[in-house]
Amino acid sequence: MSSEAVIEAKNISKVYLLYNKSEDRLKQMLVPRMKRLLAPVLGSMFPRLRQDKPRFREFWALRDVSVSLMPGETLGIIGQNGSGKSTLLQIICGTLSPSAGAAYSRGRVAALLELGAGFNPDFTGRENVYLNAAIYGLSRAEIDQRMDAIIEFAEIGEHIDQPVKTYSSGMFVRLAFSVIANVDAEVLVIDEALAVGDAYFQQKCLRFLRKFQERGSIFFVSHDTGAMMSFCDRVVWLQNGTIRAQGDPKQVCEEYLAFLYQKHTGVEPETPSAASAEEAVSTEPQQGPDVGPGGTEQAYNGWGQSELPPPANDRGFGDMAAEITGCQLAGEHGQILQVVTGGETCEIACNFKANSDLESVIAGFIVKDRLGQYIFGENTFKETASSPVNMSSQSVGEARFKFIMPTLAPGTYTVVLAIAGGTLEDHVQHHWLHEAIVFHSQSEINTGVLLQIPVKSTINAALA
Numbered sequence: 021m022s023s024e025a026v027i028e029a030k031n032i033s034k035v036y037l038l039y040n041k042s043e044d045r046l047k048q049m050l051v052p053r054m055k056r057l058l059a060p061v062l063g064s065m066f067p068r069l070r071q072d073k074p075r076f077r078e079f080w081a082l083r084d085v086s087v088s089l090m091p092g093e094t095l096g097i098i099g100q101n102g103s104g105k106s107t108l109l110q111i112i113c114g115t116l117s118p119s120a121g122a123a124y125s126r127g128r129v130a131a132l133l134e135l136g137a138g139f140n141p142d143f144t145g146r147e148n149v150y151l152n153a154a155i156y157g158l159s160r161a162e163i164d165q166r167m168d169a170i171i172e173f174a175e176i177g178e179h180i181d182q183p184v185k186t187y188s189s190g191m192f193v194r195l196a197f198s199v200i201a202n203v204d205a206e207v208l209v210i211d212e213a214l215a216v217g218d219a220y221f222q223q224k225c226l227r228f229l230r231k232f233q234e235r236g237s238i239f240f241v242s243h244d245t246g247a248m249m250s251f252c253d254r255v256v257w258l259q260n261g262t263i264r265a266q267g268d269p270k271q272v273c274e275e276y277l278a279f280l281y282q283k284h285t286g287v288e289p290e291t292p293s294a295a296s297a298e299e300a301v302s303t304e305p306q307q308g309p310d311v312g313p314g315g316t317e318q319a320y321n322g323w324g325q326s327e328l329p330p331p332a333n334d335r336g337f338g339d340m341a342a343e344i345t346g347c348q349l350a351g352e353h354g355q356i357l358q359v360v361t362g363g364e365t366c367e368i369a370c371n372f373k374a375n376s377d378l379e380s381v382i383a384g385f386i387v388k389d390r391l392g393q394y395i396f397g398e399n400t401f402k403e404t405a406s407s408p409v410n411m412s413s414q415s416v417g418e419a420r421f422k423f424i425m426p427t428l429a430p431g432t433y434t435v436v437l438a439i440a441g442g443t444l445e446d447h448v449q450h451h452w453l454h455e456a457i458v459f460h461s462q463s464e465i466n467t468g469v470l471l472q473i474p475v476k477s478t479i480n481a482a483l484a
C-alpha cells in the first residue's frame with residue numbers, strides 16, 4: 021500500500037462464470053473430476069475423456085482496475101449501469117472477494133452499499149444500530165452515548181423500535197446513513213444511497229458530507245455527473261469493467277456526457293421550444309382556476325386573501341425577528357405546482373410575520389437541486405433599496421416572485437426561502453428555511469445539463 025492512500029485497490033479483476041442452464045454448474049463441478057479419475061484407466065479407449073469442454077462462459081465485471089483514495093480526498097466513480105461500480109466498491113469494502121488483485125484500507129471505513137446490507141430484518145431499528153455500530157468497532161457504551169444523535173439524525177420517529185423489515189427504502193437509508201455518520205469513520209464509502217432518500221434527507225446528508233469532507237475521505241458512486249462535478253476532487257469513469265478515464269471531475273464528466281450524448285444521438289428531447297416558452301409569457305389569464313401539470317386546484321391566493329400553506333419543512337436558522345409562516349409554488353392561476361416541465365409561468369409566494377419592529381426587510385428564494393446546488397434565485401433588495409420596507413411587531417408581510425420556470429433536469433428540487441434585514445452586503449438573517457418548498461421536474465432533458473433555456477439554433481454550411 022502506498023504510504024499515504026487510505027484505500028488502495030490494485031489490479032482488481034472480478035470474473036463471474038455464467039452458465040446457460042443451472043444443471044451445467046453441477047456438471048462443471050463433477051464431470052472434469054470424474055474424467056480425471058477415469059482417464060488413466062479408460063483414456064486410451066475413449067480419447068474424448070481427455071478433453072474437457074467448459075460449460076460456462078466468463079464475464080469480466082472488472083478487469084485490472086487500480087484506484088486509490090488519498091486522505092481528505094473525495095473520489096467519484098461514474099459509469100453506466102453494469103460498468104462495475106458496485107462490484108468495485110464491494111471489493112474495496114471486503115464484502116466481495118476479487119478474482120485477482122487486492123484491496124487495502126487504512127482507518128475506520130464506514131460504507132453505505134446495498135440497501136439493507138448489514139441489517140437484520142427481524143431486529144428493530146435500535147437493535148440494528150447496536151449491531152451495525154459494533155461492526156464498526158464501537159463499544160456498547162459508545163453506542164449508548166451516540167444513540168440519541170443517531171435517532172435524531174435519522175428522523176424516523178417511533179419506527180426506531182419497529183423491526184426494520186417494516187421500513188420503507190427511504191427509512192432504511194435514513195437509519196443506515198445516520199449510523200455511518202455517527203461512528204467516527206475516517207473514510208465513507210457511499211453507493212448511490214442519496215438517490216433513495218427523500219429530498220429533505222438528501223439535503224441533510226449532503227450538508228453532512230460537505231462537513232465531513234473537511235476531516236475525512238469519501239468514495240462516492242453515482243450516475244449523477246452534477247454531483248460528481250460539485251462534490252468530488254477526482255473522478256474515475258468505469259466502462260465495461262475497465263477504467264476509461266480518470267482525473268479532473270469536470271473534464272472526466274464532460275467526456276462521459278459526450279459519450280452518452282453520442283450514444284443517444286437520434287433521440288430528440290421533447291423540451292419546450294422557444295415559441296412555447298414565449299406563449300407561456302404572453303398568454304392571457306384564463307377564467308377560473310387552471311390545473312397545470314402536477315397542479316392541485318385551489319382558489320387564487322391574492323394578496324391578503326388567504327393564508328398560504330405552511331412550509332414543507334421547518335429546518336433552518338435565523339434570529340426569528342421575522343418568521344416565515346406560509347409559502348407555495350403556484351402556476352399562473354394560483355394552482356399549487358408539485359410537478360413542472362419547464363416553460364410555465366410560476367410564482368413563489370411567501371407569507372411572513374414580524375416578531376419585533378424591523379427595518380429594511382428583504383425576502384429571497386433559491387431553487388436547489390437534490391445535491392444542494394443553487395440553480396437560480398432572486399431577492400427583493402433591488403425593489404426596496406430606495407424605499408426600504410419596515411414592519412412593526414406582529415404585522416405580516418408577503419413576498420412574491422414571478423418567473424418562467426426553466427426546463428430543469430428531471431428530479432426533485434427544493435426552494436430556500438429567507439427573510440433578512442439590511443442590505444445585500446450587510447444583513448441579518450431573520451429566518452432562513454433550507455427546504456420550504458419541494459417540487460419535481462418531469463422534463464425530458466437527457467443531455468446531462470442542469471437546465472435548458474429556450475435557444476434558437478441555426479447552422480450553416482457551405483457546399484463543397
Ligand SMILES: Nc1ncnc2c1ncn2[C@@H]1O[C@H](COP(=O)(O)OP(=O)(O)OP(=O)(O)O)[C@@H](O)[C@H]1O
Nearest residue numbers: 036037079081099100101102103104105106107108
Ligand atoms: N453475481 C453475479 N453474477 C454474474 N454477474 C454479475 C454478478 N454481480 C454482478 N454481475 C455483473 O457485473 C457487472 C457489473 O455490475 P455492477 O453492479 O458492479 O455494475 P454497476 O456499475 O454498479 O451498475 P449499476 O449502475 O446498475 O448499479 C454487471 O454486468 C452485472 O450484471
